[in-house]
């Protein structure tokens with residue numbers, strides 16, 4: 001049971017070579033400028049600066 005609780009709260013940030021940061025876990029994403037606050041389990045954040053949907057990756061890095 002302790003392992004299950006630990007897994008639920010674990011957040012992993014993965015650097016995808018030549019691509020975005022993949023973040024998985026129990027994530028609260030907040031964008032104050034656009035008044036967005038969401039609880040999500042997976043995010044891909046742009047690292048290349050080419051995305052038209054920042055801060056998210058839109059595959060423009062390919």
Ligand code: FES
Nearest residue numbers: 046047048057060
């Ligand atoms: S990393 Fe994918 S669009 Fe920037």
